[in-house]
Amino acid sequence: MSQQTQDSASPAYRVHITVSVIIEHHGRLLMVEEPNEDQNNRLVFSMPTGHVDDGEDLLNAAIREAKEETGCAVVTLDNLVGIYDYVKAADRETILRFCFSGHLPEPVPETFNPQDPAQEIRGARWYTHDECYEKRAMWRSRLVGRCLDDYFAGQRLPLTAVRVVLP
Secondary structure, three states: OOHHHHHHOOOOOOEEEEEEEEEEEOOEEEEEEEEEHHHOOEEEEEOOEEEOOOOOOHHHHHHHHHHHHHOOOOOEEEEEEEEEEEEOOOOOOEEEEEEEEEEOOOOOOOOOOOOOOOOOOOEEEEEEHHHHHHOHHHEOOHHHHHHHHHHHOOOOEEHHHOOOOOO
């Protein structure tokens, strides 16, 4: 490639890969609250969600994020709810979200002690379907609603749809 071609090429396309886990128990969803630095540290509402770390596969990232943000020692994934290609309006940053459904083993706790290393999670608690949608103004992003809509519509793919290819 010539120097001129290199100089005129667009910058590399960068995608942030994130995972989220919808955990339901007896009709209630486990959701977390945290300040959002992109929104002047406004308190926002979401299912346990986070970035995939370098060298980490999607399934392990989802389990890790759910454990950290809820403080639960065991989280089991059940299905892939959907894959979302999301472009943030403010900065045009692209996020590729993999949303999973999962569950906690019995006995399921009523209170939670998040173990988030960044100490950003302010709380985790159970909410009904209606309470989740009543908090729409607090959703971290439109992705929260898209994931919930697909989950409640019954959209599910088997976890085998995610193929982990190791070196």
